[in-house]
Amino acid sequence: MASLGCAQEYRAIVHWRGGSLPFTSPGVSALTSVSWNRTLNDTSEASITIAKGAAGAECCAQLGQIEPFAHDLSIYRDSELVWQGPVFRVTESRRRFVIEAHDVTEWLARTVNTTLLRYVSTNPADPKRQSPIQQIAESVIRENLAGGLYASSPDWPKMLPYIVRQDDTVTARFEKDGTADNEIWIVPILRILDEELVPRGLEYTTVGRALVLGRSQTTADPAQARLTLDSFAGDVEIVRDGTNAASLVWVTNQEDQDISGSQFGVSGVVSGYYGRLDHLIRTTAEGLTAYDLWQIARGSYTGRHPVPTSLRIPDGAGLATTAPVSMRQLVPGVRIDVAATGMCMGLSQPYRLSDVDVDWGENGENVGVSLIPIGDPFVGDPP
Structure with a gap:
């Protein structure tokens, strides 16, 4: 059985954009601290701190040439690549040099959409047909990064070969x-x-250079690990919190002052156990159909019923x-x-991993995690 273990060393390499051709690497002795994280539906960050005195003059000269977005930062835990993404900021003081980076989703934040977002066809031969939301997300990314009038080169961030998908079981209709x-x-x-596809059930994260386009895990999915309280260093807290609980999730585009022509979508169950327990989401997005609103309600229902019991790690x-x-x-x-x-x-229940936060320095390595309860999605028919 695999175990987390304790890192013997961390190494950092600065690559040219794309993560393949090395540019420079500070010696292990010059690397005084490393931090990196993985996160769900957000951009993760990493940073390294280098002691200039231990790095030497030649390495220092190369560090001074690092350019945000022209170079990538790669972090290795022992021999395993655990994080990679474009350099975002470099900061130098008298004694140290700090490199900060964001994961590859930063390129998606820096690239403006230039394609038509219309996935409404039911023709199986149409590349822009109704599909699982993960497939639609990949299509949007590929169409924008593959090239075009404003591209310096096809797939300039070198992301497309590293997209991994786990598709939902339902087909989505999406247009904007x-x-x-x-x-x-x-x-x-x-x-x-973030605004259109995640509410419909998309989840995204990065591991190394891979961009994972997935779905919410359910109780039917296999567990990657089974932990006990002995698996955690320090105290833990069990919290059963009704703040986000709901048996019915409603989504409406209704305005407070003008309710004419508005629509709604609802997903969930009528609960005899909890009574009437509703959660209302108002959206100001334009052009949404009742089906669109139902998709958002379905995507927002997971993890609300029954009342979630969370494991909190201080x-x-x-x-x-x-x-x-x-x-x-x-x-x-x-x-x-x-x-x-x-x-x-x-407590004995399944969770989803939402965040991993790692720090390494003179006191060794600390691996923090955040877990959220798994809830099965509502599987009823759309309107």
Whole structure:
């Protein structure tokens, strides 16, 4: 059985854009601290701190030539690549040199959409047909990065070969266009993912250079690991919180002052156990149909019913080195089961990993994780 273990060393390499051709690498002795994270539906960050005195004059001269977005930062835990993305900022003081980077989704935040977003066809031969939302997300990314009038070269961030998908079981219909169905929504690609596709069930994260386009895990998905309280270094808290609980999720485009012509979508169950427990989402997005609103309601229902029981890990605590899970299994979105015996709220249930936060320095390595309850999606028919 794999275990997390304890990192013997961290190495950092600065590559040219694309993550293949090395540019420079500070010696291990010059690397004084490393931090990196993985996160769900957001851009992760990493930073390294280099002691200039230990780096030497030749390395220092190369560090001074690092350019944001022209270079990538790669971080290795022992021999395993655990993080990679474009350099975002470099800061030099008298004694140290700091390199900060964002993961490859930063390129999606810096690239404006120039394609028509109209996935409404039911023709199986149409490349822009109704599809799982993960397939639509990949199509939007590929069409924008493959080339075109404003591209310096095809796939200049070198992302397209590293897209990984786990498709939903339902087909989505998505469009974002003007009244003549031929206008292009000129916004960053990442905004399309965050505002339009994530509410419909998309989840995204990065591991190394890979961009993972996935879906919410359910109780039918296998667990990547099974942890107990002994798997955590430090205290943990079990919290059963009704703040975000709901048995019915409603989504409407209704305005408070003008309710004419408005529509709504609803997803969930009528609960005899909890009584009437509704959650209302108002959206100001234009052009949404009742089907669109139902998709958003379905995507927002997961994890609300039954009332979620969360495992809270205080700051400063983390996984024990003996935890039966490897670093490559710690991918945001995967299922991890936890059994907490000996507690009043006896806990044994599946969770989803939402964040991994790693710090390494003179005190060694700390691997923090955040877990959120798994909830099965509502599987009823659309309107």
